[in-house]
Amino acid sequence: MRKGSDVIDKVVVTYDTGEKVVRIIDLIFDQKRNQLLGFLVAEKGLFRDAKVIPLEEVQAIGLDAIVVNSKASIVKAHRMPVIKEILHQGIVLRKKRILTTEGLDLGILVDLFFDERSGLVEGYEVSGGVFADAYSGRSFVPAAETLKIGDDVAFVPPQTAQMMEEQVGGIRGAVQATGDRLQDSADTTNRRLQTAVQTVNEQLQSSVESVNRGLQEASQNAGEQLQAATDATSSKLQDLNRDATASLTNNLVDPAEQKVYVIGKHVERDVLTPDGNVLLLQGQEVTLVDAEAADRMGILDELYRATGGSLTANISRNLQAATESFSNGIGSVTHSSTAHLRRSIDSLADMAIEQARGRRVGQTVRADDGLIIAASGQIVTESLLDRAQVYGKKAELLNAVGLTLATAVRSSARDTWLENKVQLRDGASIAQENLNTFWQALKANAEKLQGRSARVIKKQRIEQALGRPVTRVILDPEDNVILNVGELITHRAVSQAEESGVLNILLSSVYTKEPEISDKELRASEYGTAALAHHGSGLK
Numbered sequence: 055m056r057k058g059s060d061v062i063d064k065v066v067v068t069y070d071t072g073e074k075v076v077r078i079i080d081l082i083f084d085q086k087r088n089q090l091l092g093f094l095v096a097e098k099g100l101f102r103d104a105k106v107i108p109l110e111e112v113q114a115i116g117l118d119a120i121v122v123n124s125k126a127s128i129v130k131a132h133r134m135p136v137i138k139e140i141l142h143q144g145i146v147l148r149k150k151r152i153l154t155t156e157g158l159d160l161g162i163l164v165d166l167f168f169d170e171r172s173g174l175v176e177g178y179e180v181s182g183g184v185f186a187d188a189y190s191g192r193s194f195v196p197a198a199e200t201l202k203i204g205d206d207v208a209f210v211p212p213q214t215a216q217m218m219e220e221q222v223g224g225i226r227g228a229v230q231a232t233g234d235r236l237q238d239s240a241d242t243t244n245r246r247l248q249t250a251v252q253t254v255n256e257q258l259q260s261s262v263e264s265v266n267r268g269l270q271e272a273s274q275n276a277g278e279q280l281q282a283a284t285d286a287t288s289s290k291l292q293d294l295n296r297d298a299t300a301s302l303t304n305n306l307v308d309p310a311e312q313k314v315y316v317i318g319k320h321v322e323r324d325v326l327t328p329d330g331n332v333l334l335l336q337g338q339e340v341t342l343v344d345a346e347a348a349d350r351m352g353i354l355d356e357l358y359r360a361t362g363g364s365l366t367a368n369i370s371r372n373l374q375a376a377t378e379s380f381s382n383g384i385g386s387v388t389h390s391s392t393a394h395l396r397r398s399i400d401s402l403a404d405m406a407i408e409q410a411r412g413r414r415v416g417q418t419v420r421a422d423d424g425l426i427i428a429a430s431g432q433i434v435t436e437s438l439l440d441r442a443q444v445y446g447k448k449a450e451l452l453n454a455v456g457l458t459l460a461t462a463v464r465s466s467a468r469d470t471w472l473e474n475k476v477q478l479r480d481g482a483s484i485a486q487e488n489l490n491t492f493w494q495a496l497k498a499n500a501e502k503l504q505g506r507s508a509r510v511i512k513k514q515r516i517e518q519a520l521g522r523p524v525t526r527v528i529l530d531p532e533d534n535v536i537l538n539v540g541e542l543i544t545h546r547a548v549s550q551a552e553e554s555g556v557l558n559i560l561l562s563s564v565y566t567k568e569p570e571i572s573d574k575e576l577r578a579s580e581y582g583t584a585a586l587a588h589h590g591s592g593l594k
Contacts (some may be wrong), residue, residue, distance in 0.1 A: 070123065088175050089175060092111075096317050098141070123181070161180030179193075180193055185218045269368070316357050325356060342449040344357070424447070519543045520545065523543070528547070530554035547560065
């Protein structure tokens, strides 16, 4: 995205001949399509037509010039009917007041932002209004689909004002809606989040220190001895000049480690650049941008010490021998450690950049070629995050919305913990519901099997009891005798006992021993209904 005022007065250069031909006078804006159509390079005179450059003729918009295809890219306005009509209307955007159709004052328009390829207007810079920044008095108004421009006022839909309100997104917004349910656990949550952030920082520090395991082991094992050795050499270090101090510091502590250490720390004294200017004042917090700047100017070691960095390196009794040993070891791994550091920082930035969503940009963020990634006052959206990702300006965007890398990582850790808590809670609820369903089904099957088993057992007991004598008198609830002692159990007796509720007593009183029966007693005194003699067969 480009800013209109950045383009005005830029020189126009032709690509085919490399000749400087004209300068940009103004922008040609179509309010109906909310689009930039081209640039005015010569105004209409008494005997001459206005000259314009259509946007499609522009090859590139650079820091110092605009490149067009050729001189033929500059055409007379009457050859472009749409542009001719806009110039005839004489619409002036600058200094018009922008109001919503509900009458809310958004400020006075002073500039616009547009996409250099499509020409679509992405927003306007306004002065004053309800969303004006407290320091600059400016704010960013997102471009509406239609902008109705009058003589004194330009109107936008009410939704435009809603898009200008700063909203901190992420899982926190959803969790806050649960109200008091999470309020009771706030203190515990903060403690856990602090522990999580501390763990992340320790892991990052550990991954960088693993560049030289010998250094790490020496630092862990030496303890107080290393600190005492550092204190003993401090007076010697103070006597060395600036170059010697920087060389020694860089030999003792890898510059990559220094850069990671200083980010998020507060300087304990003023840090000056080599030419005497102030880089950071006492008490200021060091950002990634500050660390990169100090590294470029060769004062990273000074910034490291100003933030309380200790020289607890692989110091032995012979400081020179330890320094040479460390220098030889670090020489083989400097490249890989720097790459690892960059990947670690990029990984943290990827995790933290989501915290910028919905926040208001405090200062303009530009790419190296001058392209505007985020305008001052703009609310960070998904497309803006993508743009910062493409141009590698995630850290700058975080700084622009007032977030340090450490703060953003802490917020990301909080969001991750809350999101996991919600997921775990939902997962536990689903698991409990599935468990209840499974238990009910299991219980029903068990009851069904139990009932079936009871019927089978009952049938078997009846079958085993039929035809056998009882060992006691079987009485019904009215004390009527169903069977007397020694009488045989019949189907009728079983039915009467079941109707009277004493079937279990009957089946528990069956005589199960094998009786001793003589041959004479084997012949019963009566015939059975199915006996052959009963049917007159003559057999006896």
